[in-house]
Amino acid sequence: SVAKRAVAEAAQHDKVPRPVGFVPPPPPCPGKIRYFDI
Amino acid sequence: VPAAPPAPLGCDDPESEAAAAVAVNYINGHSHHGYKFALNRIDNIRVVPQGPNNDIMFLELDLLETECPILSPTPLENCTVRSLAEHAVEGDCDVKMQKVDGILSVLASKCHSHADSSEDVRDACPDCPLLAKMNDTDVLETVSAALNDYNSKTTGSYLRLLEIGRAKIQYHPGHIIATEFAVGATNCSAEEAKANVGACQLLPEDQSNFGFCRAVMVKRPSQDLQVDCQLYGHQVPAPDIPLLSRVVPSQDTS
Numbered sequence A: 001s002v003a004k005r006a007v008a009e010a011a012q013h014d015k016v017p018r019p020v021g022f023v024p025p026p027p028p029c030p031g032k033i034r035y036f037d038i
Numbered sequence B: 001v002p003a004a005p006p007a008p009l010g011c012d013d014p015e016s017e018a019a020a021a022v023a024v025n026y027i028n029g030h031s032h033h034g035y036k037f038a039l040n041r042i043d044n045i046r047v048v049p050q051g052p053n054n055d056i057m058f059l060e061l062d063l064l065e066t067e068c069p070i071l072s073p074t075p076l077e078n079c080t081v082r083s084l085a086e087h088a089v090e091g092d093c094d095v096k097m098q099k100v101d102g103i104l105s106v107l108a109s110k111c112h113s114h115a116d117s118s119e120d121v122r123d124a125c126p127d128c129p130l131l132a133k134m135n136d137t138d139v140l141e142t143v144s145a146a147l148n149d150y151n152s153k154t155t156g157s158y159l160r161l162l163e164i165g166r167a168k169i170q171y172h173p174g175h176i177i178a179t180e181f182a183v184g185a186t187n188c189s190a191e192e193a194k195a196n197v198g199a200c201q202l203l204p205e206d207q208s209n210f211g212f213c214r215a216v217m218v219k220r221p222s223q224d225l226q227v228d229c230q231l232y233g234h235q236v237p238a239p240d241i242p243l244l245s246r247v248v249p250s251q252d253t254s
Helices: A002-014 B014-030 B118-124 B137-153 B190-199
Strands: B035-051 B054-069 B089-100 B103-115 B157-170 B175-189 B210-220 B224-231
Touching (some): B014 B035, B014 B089, B014 B103, B137 B157, B137 B190, B137 B210, B137 B224, B157 B190, B175 B190, B175 B224
Antiparallel strands (some): B035 B054, B054 B089, B089 B103, B157 B175, B175 B210, B210 B224
């Protein structure tokens, strides 16, 4: 139960607050579609 | 502290686009059938460092067929990508490349092409005809009649059929067959061919002269046949690219 509590507490601390308006970068792949998708 | 590994390449990074351009040029240069393909999307890219300035790259590319026959000298950038309504054809290619001191080269490629679904064509154009099967009797009859018609009227070389590129059949209103096929000039004039067509062979590679024909046969409401053929003239093949090898057409190319 100590481990669980520690993990729970640690998890709380890990949740770094995102700055307002934070937009995650687009995934590196797949890339843009140049014509159309079929 | 060891240097952090480089961030993975993004599919839209300039380096990825440069590699994809080399790969597409290689694929078109080493294909002998159908049409040129253009890059539609880089699906994935994986870089495996081999040492200083030496990387192996694995690319997954999504290509689309253009209207340019594979033997056409038209530069790819001038080739229109076939639209959804014309029944697009997609190519999926896996390409292994090497980049040494910034120089990109293709080590291997494997592609598979397939026509778009009929649903997609219907969505784009409810009344547009679909691609017909290559061995459809209407298609074979139209190609044969069109080539005979052209050869009977030309004052130039007797042309032989290389392959049928694509065909579409409309059944309503009217019964209309539209075909596209690749041809090669032979060592006969059309007049000589009338006497002994068996002696007419494709010109040797150092004189080869390929071309392309488009034909439309109307069976109903009244019979009509239109055919137009364009010869490219002799093309000097690029040093590392064979001009044409007699291989069975297939959908997979490696």
